Amino acid sequence: MRAIGATQAEEAPGGSPRGRRAxxxxxxxxxxxxxxxxxxxKRLYARSLIIxxxxxxxxxxxxxxxxxxxxxxxxxxxxxQAVTRDIAAIIDMIETYPPGDNYAEVIRIAQDRLSLKIDLLPPAPLPAPGPKPFFSILDHILSEEITRQINRPFWLxxxxxxxxxxxxxxxxxxxxRVFARRSQAYASNTHIFLLWMVGTSLVLLTIAIPFLRNQIRPIMQLAEAAESFGKGRPTxxxxxxxxxxxxxxxxxxFLQMRERIERQIEQRTAMLTGVSHDLRTILTRFKLQLALAGKKIDTTALNQDIDDMQSMLEGYLAFARGEAAEDTGRFDLRSYLDKLGDEARLRKRGFTASIxxxxxxxxxxxxFSRLLGNIIGNAFRYAENIKxxxxxxxxxxxxxxEDDGPGIxxxxxxxxxxxxVRLDSARQDVGGTGLGLAIARDIARSHGGDITLDESAMGGLxxxxxxxA
Structure with a gap:
């Protein structure tokens, strides 16, 4: 029973050696x-060449x-076979002559008619077999033919x-002893075939590589155009x-998609610009009526509400516009950070910068100036030291x-x-519209980048x- 159970276990698909091999x-x-x-x-051109x-x-x-x-x-x-057949004929001629006769005529016939140089040596042991050549097609075939046609001891x-x-x-x-030209027993012109194959391959590659490069170039240009669009740069x-x-x-x-996206952005911006213009008109009339009211009512709180509404409208419009119509240009980080250093001294904040x-x-x-201004402005508002x-x-x-503020x-x-979105704890956004970081990330992503938040070694954000770039 034990043997039967072992056999059944070995035949099980999951645990059998055959199953494990499968x-x-x-x-x-x-x-x-x-x-x-x-x-x-990884590049398309190299892979196409391999194909x-x-x-x-x-x-x-x-x-x-x-x-x-x-x-x-x-x-x-x-x-x-032909060379061995000629040697066999020479041996037959030698053996038909009486012993002691002159074999000069046989030697002449072998040299003039068969292109073989022969010698008749005194009886002596044959030399020891030498090492076989690495590529021994001639050695192998000629040995087989001598054995089959002559069937005598030989050395080659x-x-x-x-x-x-x-x-x-x-x-x-x-x-x-027989000396024969190698070309008599061996097909020695195969290098012509190999050279022909290599030559035709080189000609084919010479034609294929420029043609393939010409076909790959439009794909590379399309990739560059798409990448430029993703970074907010012109095509x-x-x-x-x-x-x-x-x-x-x-x-x-791709061009049609870009036109549709740009048209959609323009329509969104135009719509919000119109809304902003209409609301600004109403706010202006509202402020004028308050000014005409004079001292009859307290206008301080109302004017503050108007200013807040104006700030909110500007923030909404900036977020919707996203600075998408601006062309790329040179931005001097050192000059901008120097201005931030002056602002930090006015705000009495610790500020260090390095490039x-x-x-x-x-x-x-x-x-990009708006992006940095939104991020660093939040740091100035909530922290004492910024790096x-x-x-x-x-x-x-x-x-x-990095800052030493309360963090997020x-x-x-x-x-x-x-x-x-405003936070109820940590950083209390008591002013503004809650669009600063949204605008900053939108600008970063329009450049092909991003913004991430983490904990700072200074204790804040x-x-x-x-x-x-």
């Missing part, structure tokens, strides 16, 4: 492809193998001289849909603002980026701005 093979296959994908080039070159190399390798295996081996075998040297093959055959009372002036039909359709779709890398960056200047660190590396700008709870840090 699960092991797909795992190894997936692991192999992950390894291949890790080392594969062109890999099948060509595979095809030519198969053709070369078939040629070497079939044609080359067949031709070499037929040549070796195919590597001593690159152009000559030496063969020694043990006869009854003498040793026959390159030389961009137009070109290339294959699919690429042209993608380029046209690593070039202080000039390519952004939308007014929008600003700017790192301008190749292609990226990272600005870090981790669960509320994303909420403060939502429009019109740490804001990190990352934008391409």
């Amino acid at each position: 699960g092991f093979v797909p795992h190894n296959w997936r692991r192999f492809w992950r390894l291949v994908s890790r080392y594969m080039p 062109v070159i890999a099948p060509m190399i595979l095809l030519q390798s198969v053709i070369a193998f078939m040629f070497m295996e079939r044609h080359w081996q067949t031709v070499t075998q037929r040549l070796s 040297d195919t590597v001593g001289n690159s152009n000559i093959v030496e063969i020694r055959i043990q006869l009854e009372d003498k040793v026959l 390159p002036s030389d961009f137009k849909p070109r290339g294959a039909e699919e690429v042209r359709r993608a380029g046209i779709a 690593a890398g070039k202080p000039e960056v390519q952004v939308r200047p007014n929008a 600003v660190t700017a790192i301008h590396t190749r292609g990226a700008l990272i600005v870090t603002i 709870p981790p669960e509320r840090r994303e909420d403060v980026f939502k429009p019109f 740490k804001a990190t701005i990352k934008v391409p």
Whole structure:
């Protein structure tokens, strides 16, 4: 019973060696492809070259193998058969002469008619077999033919001289030494076939690589145009849909999408500008009526309400506009931080700033100034000490603002980026519209970057701005 149970357990799909091997093979296959994908080039141009070159190399390798295996081996075998047949005929002629006769006529016939140089040596043991050559197709085929047609002890040297093959055959009372040209027994013109394959491959690659580069260029230009649009920069002036039909359709779709987005932004801005204008007119009349009322009523609180409403309208309009119409230009971080240092002294705040890398960056200047102003303005409002660190590396700008204020709870840090959201604790937004951080993140994302909040080493809040520059 124990043996039967063991057999049944071994045959179970989940625990049997066969089942484990079945699960092991797909795992190894997936692991192999992950390894291949890790080392594969990531760019489209390099991958396209591999798609062109890999099948060509595979095809030519198969053709070369078939040629070497079939044609080359067949031709070499037929040549070796002919040489061995000539040697066998010479041996027959030698053995038909009476002992002691002169074999000069046989030597002449072999040299003039068969292109073989022969010598008859005194009886002696054959040399010891030499090492087999690494690529021994001639050695192997010629040995087989001598064994099959002559069937006598022999010694063969195919590597001593690159152009000559030496063969020694043990006869009854003498040793026959034969020198034959390698080309008589070996298909030596295969290099022409290999050179032809390599030459045609080079010609094909010379044509394919420029053509492929010309097809990839429109895709790269489309990617650059999309990236520029994501960073809020204008489309390159030389961009137009070109290339294959699919690429042209993608380029046209991108331009149409950009036009629709810009038109939507313009319509939203125009609508809110009209609303703002109408409300400003009402507020102006309201303020005029209060001024005409004179001292009959207390207008201080009403004027404060009007100012708050005016500030709210400006904030709404700025948020809706998002500074999207501004072109990119040079922004001097050092000059801007110096102005913030002067403002910090007026506010009696501790302020330190440092810049690593070039202080000039390519952004939308007014929008980026508004972004920094909103973040650092909040720090001035709620903290006593502020530290600003700017790192301008190749292609990226990272600005870090830290303070020693009350900070923001981790669960509320994303909420403060939502429009019109105010915090009831921590940082009390007693003024404003609750749009400062929303506008700041909107500007950062329009540049292709973002803003994140974290805990500062100074005890307050740490804001990190990352934008391409």
